Amino acid sequence: xxxxxxxxxxxxxxxxxxxxxxxxxxxxxxxxxxxxxxxxxxxxxxxxxxxxxxxxxxxxxxxxxxxxxxxxxxxxxxxxxxxxxxxxxxxxxxxxxxxxxxxxxxxxxxxxxxxxxxxxxxxxxxxxxxxxxxxxxxxxxxxxxxxxxxxxxxxxxxxxxxxxxxxxxxxxxxxxxxxxxxxxxxxxxxxxxxxxxxxxxxxxxxxxxxxxxxxxxxxxxxxxxxxxxxxxxxxxxxxxxxxxxxxxxxxxxxxxxx
Numbered sequence: 001x002x003x004x005x006x007x008x009x010x011x012x013x014x015x016x017x018x019x020x021x022x023x024x025x026x027x028x029x030x031x032x033x034x035x036x037x038x039x040x041x042x043x044x045x046x047x048x049x050x051x052x053x054x055x056x057x058x059x060x061x062x063x064x065x066x067x068x069x070x071x072x073x074x075x076x077x078x079x080x081x082x083x084x085x086x087x088x089x090x091x092x093x094x095x096x097x098x099x100x101x102x103x104x105x106x107x108x109x110x111x112x113x114x115x116x117x118x119x120x121x122x123x124x125x126x127x128x129x130x131x132x133x134x135x136x137x138x139x140x141x142x143x144x145x146x147x148x149x150x151x152x153x154x155x156x157x158x159x160x161x162x163x164x165x166x167x168x169x170x171x172x173x174x175x176x177x178x179x180x181x182x183x184x185x186x187x188x189x190x191x192x193x194x195x196x197x198x199x200x201x202x203x204x205x206x207x208x209x210x211x212x213x214x215x216x217x218x219x220x221x222x223x224x225x226x227x228x229x230x231x232x233x234x235x236x237x238x239x240x241x242x243x244x245x246x247x248x249x250x251x252x253x254x255x256x257x258x
Contacts, residue, residue, distance in 0.1 A: 043102065051097065
């Protein structure tokens with residue numbers, strides 16, 4: 001009845017299911033999965049049985065964790081399992097979610113959240129940037145960062161030797177062949193907005209288009225030739241603000257009838 005009374009509810013909830021599952025990387029994964037599960041329950045008829053089943057299994061596994069499970073010597077295993085469950089859900093959604101209007105909103109939520117996470121992970125390492133790449137500690141730090149976004153081997157295929165901060169920043173920001181690169185995520189957001197307009201009759205508002213163009217401009221102006229800790233931090237701050245603007249304008253334009 002809720003979805004019949006409020007047509008835009010399915011957009012809002014599919015958008016939030018995507019955001020909540022991806023946001024599990026934040027400090028309170030159980031609450032994010034619980035939120036995703038609650039949103040998914042409201043759009044149960046729009047998502048696949050496989051998506052719903054895995055989300056319940058994911059929720060149940062997290063709810064059974066104890067303090068003993070979260071001890072330092074076991075924490076890596078728990079985090080690895082959480083990451084694998086998120087990746088499994090994404091694979092299930094990719095293979096079973098009907099490509100209708102709800103899928104477009106799911107994609108919007110996914111790629112906005114993914115871009116935001118990539119910038120935040122890079123931001124956490126900005127203060128480790130040095131003018132020299134000779135320090136072993138820095139090399140290990142950047143290798144760990146690349147592995148945290150499942151990008152180590154992809155980066156090594158392009159840069160077989162060394163881990164220069166400027167190369168890593170450029171890779172995570174602009175390499176459109178890497179699924180978590182910010183540029184690719186922004187491109188996919190544009191694709192989903194175009195599909196909403198061309199296939200589903202949602203005329204894009206000026207505010208959404210202005211925010212999208214602002215994000216594209218911020219990304220295109222980039223870091224310049226010399227990457228420093230201060231410049232990278234400022235650039236990431238601007239990028240996160242632009243991502244937030246796009247998300248907010250999409251909410252106002254498509255989801256405010258709830």
